[in-house]
Amino acid sequence: MPQKIFLFFFMVTLTLIGFFSQKSLSQSEDLKSELTQVQKLIEQGNLNLASYLLEKVSQSGENSYIQAIKANLALAQGDYIRSISIFESLYQQNFGLTERNKENRLALLNNYSQALTERSQIYLALASEELYRRQEFSRAALDDKNHALGLVREAVAQSALSSQQSQIQARLNLGKLDPASFSLEDLEKIKDEIRSLPASNQQVNFWLLLIEIHSSLPLLQEALSIALELNDPLSLTRAWGALAQYYELSGDYKEALTASQQASLAASSISNWEQLAKWQWLSARVYRRLNQPENANVAYRNAVNAVKQLRYSLTGNRVSQALYLDTIEPLLRDFLAFLLNQPSASQETLAEALEILRLGQLSELDNYFGRICEVIVSNEPSLKADTAIIYTILLPQKSYIILRLGNTYHLFELEASSETIKKEALNWRHQIADRFYGDYRPGSYYFYDKLIRPIKPKLALNKISHLIFVQDGILRNLPMAALYDDDKKFLIESFSISYSLGLGGRIVSSRPKSPLVVAASQPSSAFPNPIPAAIDEARNINNLLGGTQLINEAFSPATLLKQLEKPHQLLHIASHSRFSGLIEESLVQTGTQTLTLFEFERILQSRQSPIKRLILSACQTAEGSRYAVLGLAGIGLRSGIDNVIGSLWFSEDKKTSSFITSFYQFWKFNLSEEEALRQAQIEQIRKGTSPIDWAAFVCITP
Template sequence: MLILLLGSYLIFGFILPSFANLAKLPSPQLIVLQNENQIIQNLKSKTQNPKSNNSLIENSIEEGKRLYDVGRFAEAVIVLQQAVQEDKQQGKIQKQAATLANLSLAYQQTGNWKEAKQAINESLQLQELNNPSKNQKLLAQTLMIQGKLFLSTGESENSLKSWQQAEKLFVEVKEPNSRITAKINQTQALQILGFYRSAIKILQEVNATLKTQPDSIQKVVSLRSLGEAQQIVGDLKKSNIALQESLEIAQRLQNLDEISASLLSLGNHALICDRTTEALTYYKQTFQFAPSPLIKLQAHLNQLSLLRERKTDTTTIISEIQTLLQQISPSRSSIYAQINFAVNLVKMGISSPSPIDILTTAIQQAESIDDIQAQAYGWGELGKISELAGKFPQAQKLTEKAIVLLQGTNTPEITYQLQWQLGRLQKAQGDIKSAIASYDIAIDALQALRSDLVAINRDVQFSFRESVEPVYRESVALLLQNPELRDKNGQADVKILDKARQSIEALQLTELDNFFREACLQGQKVILDRVVDRDNPTSAILYPIILADTIQIIVKLPNQSLKLYTSQIEESKVEQTVAKLRQDLSNPSAIQDLKMRSQQVYTWLIKPMEADLAKNQVDTLVFVLDGVLRNLPMSVLYDGKEYLIEKYALSLSPGLQLLNPKPIVTQNLKALTAGLTQPPKNFPNFAPLHGIESEFKLITKAGINTTSLLNEEFTSTALERKIKEKPFNIVHLATHGQFSSRIDDTYILAADGKINVRKFDNLLRDRDEARSEALQLLVLSACQTAEGDKRAVLGLAGIAIRAGARSTIASLWQIDDESTAMFVGSFYNELKKGISKAKALQHAQLKLLNHVNYRSPSYWSAYVLIGNWL
């Protein structure tokens, strides 16, 4: 049976700077029966000798395939239409069904989506009517074409179903290569739907199968797809290996389509890794090699974004993009390309070509292919242009039009941005009540993205601070700064405070998901208020929230409703003060500057509630810190006479608890200690840690039952083995490490190299957390935050969570060996007395503070406790 076989030329999409969920569209690979010269001769013969038309019609399927193969799609449509009529007249049902499927594919290439849908549906209906003699292979191939159509028109779930059905049929008819193609195509739909890890698992299986086979297009596509999926979940090293291998095979095959597609993917990879010069080179090479106008366009659009950021002349590339857009038939990819182009022009302040005209054309084309999502993107961007121009009523109408289009669709990745935009517009026009409602919908959509794993769509992932974080902050600002939501005394309603606090906690949780590139903490929150009211009624929880012109501090006092305290201070001033204070902490001689700045922060955060804390006899403060405050140890805050650590035990929480807090059982403390006095040879920037042996001896002297791995004994495999062998409830790691907002740069050192934060799942979480020997405490005594990284403590929270430890103590910067040993010994001595971890930490820090050599905060304030403070 003759049918056009759909291959899987999978194209990595350009980066949309705003609305984004770009399909990676397959383009068909067809069997070549004759070369192009033969086709041309046939066409000449047809033109010069009309009498030969009958013989050509007899071979119309063959002719249609040949025309299609050389990109003459409109002519292929005409020939295949003739073939359908002939098959119908002759009653050849299966042949007619095959020709209709081919016709659908040709229609797709010309952008005639309604006709393509009609043709494929007629093909499937014919095959169903002819059920007793159904050709399973024909049906599978037809489903492959249907899957491509669904993906091209935005119906990703349906495309996945079509390709899954096709795969089953290919198994039945024993077509292993076609089955692999179906599986590869499925992974593209899975990635568009956000299920990247499921896609990676399938692609790894496919690549294992293809590894021993000769070079092929399937190999190229499968490796490229794997590399792209690994890139999205943050496994950048493996991603680069897969993409390079994909390029090498494509080059050996001398296939320009695949070479250009792999070059484009490598350019996107370099861009994500901040290697912009390398990215530009790849994009230029892509444009040079690509036969496909669409790939040329995608490369140029990415190049345009980079040139815009570099403020380089873009006149030539803009002109070339305009030309390319005229060469491409309407599809989701081409429509998104136009939206991308228009957004870039707006950001560059260019009015000719007109971004509005480009968006209008994109919307019209989206309507012609019935792509609701693409229409919504277009209307949303038109609304944004009006918003930037200050035309708020017009912007609101356009935005609402986009929102109405999406009613009844499951598109949270678009909905949250449109509702956020609507909320901004309503706020600008003074409609605060409606704005709050719109922000609520936007946040609900973001939460849906988490649970569906679409949150790791790379456009959300790599612009988190621009396109996700502001939604939460602006929502909280509306709640806390709106006088209509306050009582007669100016105090915000308790329900409003709780809602604001939950929004900030949701932001913290979403940020951690973004760090891990997976929604790994879903459904594990417990309410901290209960711990304060019932288990530890001398503690208070503080939620300082940094807004544009204030710090709003929500406080939970024992057995009382939430309260709100406000400090009038601009966000930029907070960031500058905290940054300078953090610098002071690394300089023991800068004590006067340090006290001045730390007193300033104390005035913002603690002074407004001093009386209430004293009245409720609070002795422990638990901070859920926000923004730049997370890089600052709260112990160093200064009231003019005393540091905060002299008045309170302190702890940090990432806004949630993974395990129900319980005091540590001091009678049976068993610790695994592991450390390196000398860093591995390939890490020359780290200094020796000569005090580790002394540190370990002091832990044992404190009465802790210890097992040690020292120097060459301390490898990642040895650590994992020891943890599995014995039920340790403490793991104490005395080794260099780094916390960063980038997951690849968050690690500790073992003798065999880095133990990345991802590996902590394997090393430390292989235990039943309900048993008494669950990991109670993880101590990281010689780590530091990445220099210049404002969000580096995110990596510390990541390590704490990945370890599954109920509590984590870590240093924010590396300090003197002797003071570290003194601190560690004192901490474990205090812990053995049965007091809380927070108080044990406080007493150990006070011992350093009161020591003649270590009074400077740079020695004792580096240590923080995260998690369970009991």
């Protein structure tokens, strides 16, 4: 459970007896005991066991108390959409208002406001990433914050008739959301009230919440004093960690190191991998400040190992976006900067940097799908002599290319800041997909100059003909085939190109056999534009390769599921699909209904053995999101599919149909997929076709 989330728990009262009217009093008492145990497990961060027990309890039926605890669990897991939905339902039902004491109502108001506050932070993060939806996400973040503020004010107003703890919680929440409302008089009063409480984990939590509003060394020392008195490892790791952060910000690095080491010891004693990762990372930063690079390296590696253990411990559980954004991503990128910003990076250092990059890719997939991607990252495959892998790494201060040739790595620093690269990438991605007003050429030149020119001599020396791009962030959205050199040649004219997540996958080359081709041309509420040429595309493929086709109403989730029971190795979908920066906005259209990405994934995973190839000829990815292409790549990885071919943007359906037919014609005659794609693209170039109609198609492997 993220450190900043302190849940205020619901009181499980004898009102349960009314719901379970056919149960005995002893059975209701047993239920109360089980629900109390679930709440404690959530507080301790043992979310897997809490989820298991809560599911078991729910089998006997549900009432508002069970729903409230489910919302608490969803909040602790970072599933803000689900928690907010349940809290809103309970709020509308006037949950807790009819009780003699208002503890449950206050718990609802406090936790509901916290869920909204957490989601507003996610929207703010998306606003900073997605240029073209910045206003939309900023507005959503502000709406959530204002809604949360209204709930907290309501909690403060109602808290006068409740327990002292409820009053403290409500006022602390208000102080966090509206610091201007928290006067010095309020500060002194609430300090006295916290001191008057008996020593407990809740008292420590209150001190730590107050420190977020008004950080001071005496308050931190009071929190630590209580944690030491309790000798509770979870309270100790939080209190020592907060003290370490204070000393780090104050520039007292020796004290920061001592505190972070104590925080790490406490976290390690209870296998709290999230806390351990945080405090080992803090130790690494402090060691760097103290000019002790060897110790920093050890601490970074300890932090990375904790992240790996954390991923393992979360298997089968929900993954919090806040955990990724606040801890995992900045930790891994900071370690990458440490490794690569050295006078001379050894082969071992570059290999380690790529291992961290792969862990980062996996963690991004976890974050996007909201679940741990349970895949085994294999060792890097051996490369053919004519193949090179190009890794891009965008870091706050500097950005890099690592070029792999055979078993040798070469490091190049990009001569542009990561912010400049991101802005240019967003602009080019927008220009190249704009049929009427876009000018792709400046961006094509720019990215050829930045990404290919520095490595061109080594590519020529080693007679490279196939490039595999493992892109970072927003660069995943770029059509590398459309890079333009000084001789006015597109990159695809010189190299076959594929994309990878860098997780050990490889392109499996063989002829397409017995495909299952499905197509839907009708409009829907999610995709209002019809694509009539999708029917021609499906028939053309069927004429070339045979196999099975499902058209329009014949293409339903049920028929797709049934057909996938057969030994098809290739699934071609000529229908609308969209991969957004938000997983809930990622959709696949069938002839009868629109599927969410999770629903589509469940169909793909229903097979005993996975299909080998998935081709989505009419998909589009959100141009301003670094996560969107992860959805396209991740659906293949999580479903065990070797290769995915998809499009970065939606093109005119007639031109897409013609291009796809040409691709299959080349592929049929013993060319690899990436080479068949290349030949189809070169054919379009020779016809003078704009890149908007051919550059979007990419071949992706794990």
